[in-house]
Structures are given as structure tokens and as C-alpha cells.
Amino acid sequence: MSAIGWYNGTLGDLDRMTVPMNDRAVYFGDGCYEACLANNKRAFQLDAHIDRFYRSLEGLSIPFQTDRDALKDVLRQCLGAADEPCAVLYWQASRATARRMHAFPEGEQKPNLLVTVTPKTLLGSEQTMKLITAEDIRYAMCHIKTLNLIPNVLASARAKEAGADEAVFVRDGFVTEGSHTNIHIIKDGMLFTHPTDERILAGVTRAVLLDLCRDLGVPVKEQAFSKADLFAADEVLVSSSTLGVRRASQIDGTAVGGKAGALYERLRNAYETVFRGEMA
Numbered sequence: 001m002s003a004i005g006w007y008n009g010t011l012g013d014l015d016r017m018t019v020p021m022n023d024r025a026v027y028f029g030d031g032c033y034e035a036c037l038a039n040n041k042r043a044f045q046l047d048a049h050i051d052r053f054y055r056s057l058e059g060l061s062i063p064f065q066t067d068r069d070a071l072k073d074v075l076r077q078c079l080g081a082a083d084e085p086c087a088v089l090y091w092q093a094s095r096a097t098a099r100r101m102h103a104f105p106e107g108e109q110k111p112n113l114l115v116t117v118t119p120k121t122l123l124g125s126e127q128t129m130k131l132i133t134a135e136d137i138r139y140a141m142c143h144i145k146t147l148n149l150i151p152n153v154l155a156s157a158r159a160k161e162a163g164a165d166e167a168v169f170v171r172d173g174f175v176t177e178g179s180h181t182n183i184h185i186i187k188d189g190m191l192f193t194h195p196t197d198e199r200i201l202a203g204v205t206r207a208v209l210l211d212l213c214r215d216l217g218v219p220v221k222e223q224a225f226s227k228a229d230l231f232a233a234d235e236v237l238v239s240s241s242t243l244g245v246r247r248a249s250q251i252d253g254t255a256v257g258g259k260a261g262a263l264y265e266r267l268r269n270a271y272e273t274v275f276r277g278e279m280a
Contacts, residue, residue: 004082006115011081014116023097023112025081028102029147031094031111033058037120039134039279041079044241046072048204049079053091053144054090059144061083062095064111074115084119088242091115092147120242123223128249129165129238134158134226136169136176136199143198155179166238168251171199174224181240182206183226185233186260191231195222205239205271212270218263234259237267 005017024030027101036055050068057064066074066210075089094112098105134155139148156179167179168273176194177183182203184193191213196202213220235257236248247257247264 001081002083002119004078004117006113008079008112008114008187010067012080014118015056019112019114020097021024022097022099023113024098024165025052025092025114025147027100029149030060031092031147032060032145033090033091033092033147034145035088037244038079038087038117040085041076041082042245042279043079044275044278045073046075048207052202052204053093055091055118056145059141059147060095062093062111063109064093064113070077071113074113078115078117082117084117086120087117087124088119088120089115094147117131123243123246127246129240129246130163130250131168131178131236132159132162132164132252133230133246134167134179135169136171140198142176142200143196143202145201152179164250168230170227174226175230176200176224176255177203178238178240181238181242181243183230184209184237184239186230186235186237186263187233189260189263190219191237192221192222192223192225194224201207203239203241203242205244206272207246208274209237209239212274216266216270218267231256233257235264237264244275246269259270 003014005012005014007017007019023035034049036049079089090113096105097110110280138151139244159167166181168183169176175183177200184191194200210220237245239245245268249257
């Protein structure tokens with residue numbers, strides 16, 4: 001099978017899988033998720049993604065009883081059943097299956113686990129991204145990777161309509177992150193990125209990028225930067241688990257970046273080395 005679905009122990013063709021209507025993910029988006037890139041049936045930075053998954057569960061008070069080793073076994077089983085060598089591994093937990101009510105269900109809550117494995121085509125390293133800016137109308141829990149993604153979905157749809165690849169959220173004049181990515185800039189040889197507070201999700205690839213900067217002697221400043229800084233940057237970098245590290249060449253129809261190509265290539269090549277080494 002090229003696309004795999006798994007739900008509470010049942011594995012099959014993704015397009016034939018179903019979930020109960022009373023799964024609280026259906027009513028409320030009452031759950032959290034993770035996604036990472038897999039190659040040769042191995043998931044990149046899997047431990048870091050699992051750690052963040054359990055932090056999200058704790059942040060939402062979801063009583064998920066499956067331990068890390070058992071979860072890894074399920075994820076590896078799903079990867080092993082997929083035909084495609086390169087794929088996106090996605091999993092989510094919802095609080096329970098119960099009749100619709102806003103308060104948590106009474107009695108024992110049995111969270112549901114859903115996993116998908118879908119084919120992924122990697123972009124060439126020379127391809128740049130086109131971005132748009134969008135007002136950040138999300139709530140104050142962006143550090144938890146919840147299923148509540150309507151503002152992200154709307155922003156991503158607007159980017160697609162504009163012929164762009166991603167939307168960059170701006171709140172009170174400052175860049176936070178993308179609709180499904182982290183956003184960074186390079187200015188005068190230094191990398192700037194928003195600090196990991198409640199306004200952004202602490203990206204796993206973001207953490208890899210910052211480690212690489214430190215290894216290569218590139219100064220890092222975890223500090224919010226403005227929309228004006230975004231347009232004036234020497235390079236605008238986009239990172240995510242499925243994209244890796246890429247640079248933008250256009251924002252809102254205006255050319256950006258292109259002034260620190262050598263530094264970007266060092267970072268990009270270093271990231272590719274880490275990725276290939278872990279996926280070998």
C-alpha cells in the first residue's frame with residue numbers, strides 16, 4: 001500500500017479507513033498531533049517528535065497511557081507496511097470517543113490513536129519559496145501542537161490562492177511563524193528566530209537548525225523580529241519537518257533575500273548531512 005492508515009490497532013489502506021463520529025477530534029479537535037519525514041522506513045528525529053507529542057498531551061491533560069516504546073512500535077509497524085521509500089509519518093491522539101459535550105467526558109477516558117503514512121516527494125535544494133504575510137489571529141496556545149488549526153488552514157489557503165507556498169504570521173507588527181513552518185532571518189551574519197514562547201511551536205527542525213548554527217559558529221539570537229526586518233533580511237529561511245531548511249525569494253510579491261547565499265548553503269548542506277546520516 002502506498003498510503004497507510006492505522007486507528008486503535010486496525011491497519012489498512014488510508015482511503016478506506018474510518019473513525020467513529022463520536023471521536024472528540026471530530027467535534028472539537030480535542031487532541032494533538034505530530035508529523036515527521038521518513039525515508040527508507042526510518043523517521044527523522046523521531047525521539048524529538050515523540051518528546052514534543054507527550055508535552056502536548058500533558059498540556060491538554062489527555063490521559064494517554066501508551067508509553068514511548070509502544071508508540072514507537074506502532075509507528076514503525078506503519079512505516080514497514082508502506083511501499084513508498086519517502087513518506088510523511090503523521091500521528092494524533094484524541095481525548096476519547098464520547099457523546100458531544102464541551103466538558104471532558106465523565107469516567108475513564110480512553111484516548112484514540114490515529115496514524116497515517118503518505119508518500120512525499122522531496123524538493124530540490126535549489127528551489128526557493130514564495131511567501132505571503134497574514135495577520136496572526138491564533139490563540140495563546142501555539143506552543144501546543146493541537147488539532148485546532150483553522151487559522152493555519154485559512155492562511156495556507158490564502159497563500160495558495162496567491163500563488164505562494166506558505167503564509168507568515170504577523171502579530172502586533174512582529175513575525176511569529178508560518179502556517180506550518182518556523183520562520184527565521186539572517187542579517188549581518190547572525191540568525192534571528194522568534195523565542196519559543198506561547199506564540200510559536202518549538203519546531204524540531206528549528207532546533208536542528210539552531211544546533212547547526214552553533215556548530216558552524218553562526219551567532220543565533222532568539223528574539224522577535226518585525227515585518228520590516230523580514231523584508232530587509234539578507235536571507236529569509238523557512239524550516240519544518242517535511243521541508244527541511246529552505247530559503248524564500250519572494251514575500252507579498254516583493255523579492256527578498258539572496259544576499260547571504262554562501263551562509264545559507266553552508267547551513268543547508270549541514271542539515272542535509274545530518275538528515276542523510278540519520279536516514280542511512
